[in-house]
Amino acid sequence: MMRTLAEINEKIGQQKAVVLTASEIKARVAEVGVTQVAKEVDVITTGTFEPMESSGAIINLGHTDPPIKIRRCWLDGVPAYSGFGAVDLYIGASCTVETKDGEEARVRKTTPKFKRGGGHVIEDLIAGKPIQLRAEGQVTDCYPRASFETTISRETINQFYLFNPRNLYQNFIVGVNGGERQLFTYLGPLQPRLGNAVFSNPGAISPLLNDPKLQLVGIGTRIFLGGGVGYVTWEGTQHFPLQKRLPNDTPIGPAATLALIGDAKSMDARWVRGCYFKNYGPSLMLGVGVPYPVLNEEVVARCAIQDKELVAPIVDFSIPRRVRPTFGLVSYAQLKSGRITIEGKNVRTAPLASMYLSLQVAIELKQWIEEGKFTLTEPVASISMERSFLPQDRWTEF
Template sequence: MNLSDKTIYTYLGMLKPDLGNAHYCSAGQLSPLLNDPYFLTIGIGTRIFLGGGTGYVAWNGTQHFPGIQEDGQGNSFGPAGGTVSLIGDLKQMKPNWLIGASFLGYGATLVVGIGIPIPILNEEVMRCVSATDHDLFAPVVDYSQAYGQRIPGNLGYVSYAELKSGRITVKGREVPTAPLSSYSKAREIAGILKQWIEKGEFYLTEPVKLLPSFKDGIAAKTLEIKGQ
């Protein structure tokens, strides 16, 4: 969101001034990175649905910080999830799941449909995939100053249930929310992946190596520019 008095154009779309709106990009309870936040099943070589075809997890992605979210009072808001680097055959992909887009004032981007099957290997995995939008939280970040100037902290945490309701409360004010990802498309991908598996057209793969989790203590490092 945006605390400044000017409109900001970002990779999350247009953010209106003075808490005018809030954007988020996740399917919440259907997000595989929130369904397996400790990376108990996802790793190098995991076979996935990618753009309508078959792809694979190559490694973790940029800004992969799968830590436990906590506020200044030590309250836990669960895992932050992570990111993945993927590889796939473009010739297998479908226009419905690989779409070019343009964000006003920001530039070109790509909308990609991704689905990752999560095998229920034990009770811990079952507990994670059973989490609902009421159990999953996201930080509220001010893009105007805190994000750009690398100021630590945030404006609090809200659940994905609150985000999907269309409004959240920040600094005592109601702020309209909008998703950049499609929950209906996420359900469709899950259904397609289920059909592929049931028909024997898609086999799960055991990762060669699991991705780094919160236990690895990965943290963001700032790049200090000399002379500034």
């Protein structure tokens, strides 16, 4: 059985395409097998809703009168990068509010604003809320203005789009703490003496675990991004497809990543939410969905993968090194059961990703396709599967 993308898109345009989520596919394959499902289904949708701190937004403000060449800028107190076009900005999801000299300790104690970061500003702009802007300029003959303050919103700026250098980790780690004190990490609090275990990838419903060799995802792939339409632009930072893999081709730890882009003005704040990790900092919870065209039976076979067939490494954060010791591998079925065993100890588990909202991303994307609102794209180039991962092992002491 073979289909073409053009044939699938024609059915989508006629609202005749048969679309199942990854969860539905797995259940259907268990009932009737891969061959029958491949005959029945045209598109499979996947989704995740999890923290993706390597995200941010490009904003163009438009020129003031007289013009300003912005070189320092703050959005609701969060610094935005301004070292390129005169009124172009980039705000990172994990950037924190800056306070005036001497105010940091007071702010920590008296207001939750210290927990606010770029992710919250991006969420508020998407939701249509006003944001205070303060800018300092480099005075030149063509840009004579030295400073500027105003209130901006989604409707008063030009371009406003997410450009995310690293999203959609193809698998990740399980964090634990074998030490004697509580640790505050990008996975959240880790209790001492193996008091808990936290995992971030949603497992078998996660987009890239259903396409382990990235045979269907590439540059130009149209996706669900933050409740709007987005695209894959390149490999993501820390892209490491050469990670060790199981016989089913799925990686045993962090592997491929993707860089994504999408018009934030068309996004929905339900799927783009600023968040904060205690004693670690702000981040961004982001909904991303990837559709897979059922071109052949192999696509269905890959998407039939189950949590019991996927593993992640258990990493001890109590050792403050780049390469930390591990307690071996654990399946996502075990992680989702709520308990795992580490060196004979029964340890509670919890997901950082929202399993419910990850499923809802796949369901919403499914509805878009069924209604003919979202067609699939052929990648214009593939994502490298040969990229190695280079550490920084050289340093200079001052």
